[in-house]
Amino acid sequence: MRPLMAAGCVVLAQEHAQEMADRRAGQAQLAVLPAGHVVHHDAPDRFADVVRTFLSRQLMR
Numbered sequence: 112m113r114p115l116m117a118a119g120c121v122v123l124a125q126e127h128a129q130e131m132a133d134r135r136a137g138q139a140q141l142a143v144l145p146a147g148h149v150v151h152h153d154a155p156d157r158f159a160d161v162v163r164t165f166l167s168r169q170l171m172r
Contacts, residue, residue: 125143142161146153 144150144154144157144161146158151158
């Protein structure tokens with residue numbers, strides 16, 4: 112699982128997002144995108160890449 116974190120997000124602090132990912136050590140890796148809170152709007156190509164990678168890994172299980 113790769114949680115998404117927008118670098119410019121004002122709703123969720125990056126430290127909090129990293130803490131959540133750390134709690135799933137070995138299972139999660141935080142993806143920090145250069146975007147605001149609406150990641151899919153601010154960085155649509157990068158967002159699509161991260162989601163596509165996640166879905167591909169889920170299908171290979």
